[in-house]
Amino acid sequence: MRIPASTYRLQITSAFDxxxxxxxxxxxxxxxxxxxYLSPLLTAETGSDHGYDVVDHGSVDPARGGPDALKRLSERVAAAGRGILVDIVPNHMGVNTPHTNAWWWDLLQTGQGSRYAEAFDVDWPAGDGRLLLPVLGDGDTELDQLSVVGDELRYYDNRFPLAPGTASDGASARVVHDRQHYQLVNWRRADASLNYRRFFAVNTLAGVRVEVPWVFDESHREILRWVHTGQVQGLRVDHPDGLADPGGYLDRLSAAMGGGYLLVEKILEGQExxxxxxxxxxxxxxDALNDFDRVLVDPAGQDRLDALEATLQAERRPSGTPAEPVSWTELVYTGKRAIADGILQSEVRRLxxxxxxxxxxxxxTAVVWDALAELIAWFPVYRSYLPVGRHELDxxxxxxxxxxxxxxxxLTALLPSLSDPAHPxxxxxxxxxGMVMAKGVEDTAYYRYSRLTSLNEVGADPSEFAVSVDEFHHRQQTRLAVAPGSQTTLSTHDTKRGEDVRARISVLAEIPDxxxxxxxELRALAPLGDAPFENLLWQAIVGSWPAATDRLIGYAEKASREANLSTTxxxxxxxxxxxxRALVRSLAEPGPxxxxxxxxxxRVKRAGWSNSLSLKLIQLTAPGVPDVYQGSELWETSLVDPDNRRPVDYGVRRDLLARITGGWLPPIDDTGAAKLLVTTRALRLRRDRPELFRRxxxxEAFGAAAGxxxxxxxxxxxxxASRLPVGLARTGWADTTVMLAGHRWQDVLTGARFDGGQVLVAELLATYPVALLVPIDTDPTLAEETAP
Structure with missing residues (x-):
């Protein structure tokens, strides 16, 4: 099939090639x-574990196995009747080590005369004809550290090319530097003075102008070779919002692929x-991830958690300031405006x-900077696609x-130019x-807002606290109608918290007091003096516990610096x-x-496990193409990257899967084997019986616990699937029933069989908080096929 039944994401690295x-x-x-589903495969910066810093579009990364390993893998995949989806990176290239990137090296060496000057998005006049490279440390004598070595300029371990003939007279390194097409400047100047487009605020990822025909051709030739030779069946496009014309790019890519499976990493805001x-x-x-999370959140906890957040946020303001309702909209505006005025000010200036x-x-010009920053700070979605989306600009x-x-x-004077699709x-x-949205919201506001942090996820609107069951169904029906081939996910290499961390944190909405x-009590025992951040940190610790000390310290450092308040x-x-750090280390010692x-x-662990199993089964069986992130078939308690890219122990998973395949019904415990049971039964049914997944x-449920x-x-x-497990534990299922068609059914998770009609939920969910039912008397072979 052109569209897969499901995918399994693997992070390809030098250690897992x-x-x-x-x-x-x-x-x-x-x-x-x-x-x-594979992470990027093209040659990346040496030592890169993510692969989004491509340095050579023409080769499969030798560190990841090289072209022969891809061929071997594709042959085995084809023999198994499977397919391969590969992540590609059209928006930017890695430039941290210029000598490994032939395009960037040539640009530095020959400047505006380089063939690759058209490939990179450089504003030459803003640098007086030179490309500004923010690599120098602080101090007035950093240029004294330069040296000329052969045909290169060196700054410590950094290597840069020399324009032909610029060092032939034996001039000093500083004089030679002044003759180059680039200028090495202090790293702090990147915020306001950088004159090349980056990926977000990452100086070592330079934007590529893939809208130029020859740039598209040369940067996609190897990728399209994989597709045309049948080694790869689908592509996932990283960050299309960074491109000048995402729609035009997708038209060209789809046509070049010949209609293969094509996905985009697109953040949709709200009902966008x-x-x-x-x-x-x-x-x-x-978008699907956030719907799945929210249908399992108790809306009754919102008022109490809102009040707690208001109290905590008030501590960040001057003493005596009353606790007021926290406006997510205001937090977003503040975060985005700070980014537009700060680390992405150079982009606003270029505009x-x-x-x-x-x-x-x-x-x-100063007023225009101000107006542009204000306009970007209020932009309600990642970007428009003019003329589509003009209303977002308005x-x-x-x-x-x-x-x-x-x-x-x-603003009135700017609007005609900014609404004209042809205007630069x-x-x-x-x-x-989109840059400002990502940095101001996901990398700033998400770390300043602590109400219920399971809602602070990529592409989410944390102000939406919960989704009713009816609204959940409406959104799934919309997805099925609009984009049935769209992927669904629970964890990725970019999620802020693994799916089972979020599932446990969501339990707090049921016990807000x-x-x-x-x-x-925790704040009294280990005060930090930043109340909202303490709430965010303790939720991460509780959600991932028990987690190794070094993992929690890594998370705490990144989260606190992203919040950009108590530290930066x-x-x-x-x-x-x-x-x-002392707070985290003290958790390893006995004490209060x-x-x-x-x-x-x-208190919350077992309820979290119930949420996890519900979350997994809902995602694997809902409309769309479900993706399982590597290792998340067991409990996924990772935190933000790089924690979520840790190696996976497949030996443990193989052993547990063999037992499950042999008929074992594991308990719900710390091993996570019950989640593996749910995952494998749902994936197998989805793959082998696609006709059961067409609508x-x-x-509807009836009775006291129908909610x-x-x-x-x-x-x-x-x-x-069960929801709100803490409340359910108090009442039990009692007389709650669901109405099923009037024939025999089998739960593919347990093998239990039921008559149709009005069925007690307590019977259906006697073993696990979830069930996956299939009709058995309409297909006599199904009972044997689905029995554990």
Missing amino acids: LDEAAAVLDYVSELGADWI QLPSNWATDGTTGY ARLLPEVADTPER TAVRLARQRRPDLDAT AAVRFQQTS EWAAVLQ WTAPNDEFENAM LADTVTGIVD HAPV HVVAFDRGGAVTL
Whole structure:
């Protein structure tokens, strides 16, 4: 089939290369996954464990196995009747080590005369004809550290090319440097002065102009060779919002592929839908992830957790400031405006340079910077795709005028250019708004807002606390109708918290008062002086417990610096960070702090496991193409990257899967084997019986505990999942029933059989908090096929 039944994501690295992937193919196939889904394969920076820093578009990374290993893997995949989906990176290249990137090296060596000057997005006039490279350390004598070695300029371990003839007279290294097409500058100048487009604020990832025909051809030749030779059946496009024309790019890529499976990593805000004119099968599933999480959150906990958040946030304000409701909208605006004025100010300044008709004097230019930053801060989605999405621009203008009426005239003057799809500033604005959204929201506001952190996930709106069961069904029906080939996911290499960390944290919505009391006790035992961050950190610890000390310290350092309040990346607060590390280390020692954490974990652990099994079964059986992130068939308690890219122990998983395949029904315990049972049974059914997954029809529950059921019929396969397990434990299922078609049914998880009609939920969910039912008397072979 052109569209897979499911995928299994593998992170390909030097330690887990393409041959290692081939070695686990039998396990992945036995698990029930259809295609394997691989992280980027092109040659990347030396030592890169993610692969998004491509340095050579023409080769499979030797460190990841090289072209022969890809061929071996593809042959084994084809023999198994499976397919391969590969992640590709059209937006940027790695430039951390220039000598490994032939395109970048040539650009540095020959400047604007380089063939590759057209490939990179450089504003040469802004650097007086030179490319600014922010690599120098602090101090006035850093240029004295330069040396000329052969035909290279060296700065410590950094190597840069010399333009021909520029060092032939024996001049000093500083003089030779001044003759180059690039200028080495202090790293702090990147925020305001950088004159090349980056990926977000990463100086070592330079933007590529893939809209140029020859750039597309040369950067995709190897990728398309994989497709045309049948080694790869589908592509996943990383960060299309960074491209000048995502729709045009997808048209060209889809045509070049010949119509293969094509996904985009697109963040959809709220009810935003993919542009209908995009040649893609759908997104990578963050939108689905957030729906799945929220249908398992208790809406009754919102008011109490809102009040707690208001109290905690008030501690960040001057003493005596009353606790007021926290506005997520305001947090987003504050975070985005800070980014536009800070680490991405160079992008805003470049926008102004593209608007000489408005920014025509130094005084006017300063006002234009201000207006552009304000407009970007209020932009409600990642970007528009002019002329599609013009209404989003109008919304941002309206909101900016409300906040800053003094900018009204400037905003009015900017609008004609920014709404014209052919204007360079309009193109650039669309590329910039997504950068600011990602850095200002996901990498800033998410770490400042601690109400219920399971909701602070990639592509999410944390102000949406919960989703009703009816709304959940509506969203699944929409997905099935609009993008049935869209991927769904629960964990990725980019998620802030693994799926089972979120599932446990979501339990706190059922016990908000208990959590508030525990948090108060924890803060008294180990105060940090940053109340919202303490709430966020303790939720991460409880959600992932027991986690190794070094993992928790790594998370705490990254989270606190991303919040950019008590400490920062560029100016770490040693006193705060030392206290934070001491807090984490103290958890490894017996005492009141560890006892308190253990107590709350014991309170929510089993409810979290129930949520996890429900979450997994819902995702694997709902509309879309479900992806299983490597290793997440057992409990996935990772935190933000790089923690979520740790090696996976497939030996343990093989052993457990063999026992399950042999008929074992594991208990719900710390091993996570019960989750493996749910995963393999659902994946196998989805792959082997696609005719059972053709629709999405709600299955209604009746009785006292009806609100604790999420149930739907996919066209033969019926999913039942528990929700709000703490409340359910108090009442039990009692007389709660669901209505099934009047024939015999079998639960593929346990093998139990039931008569149809009105069935007690307590009987259906006697073993696990979930069930996956299939009709057996309409197909006599099914009972044997699905029996454990």
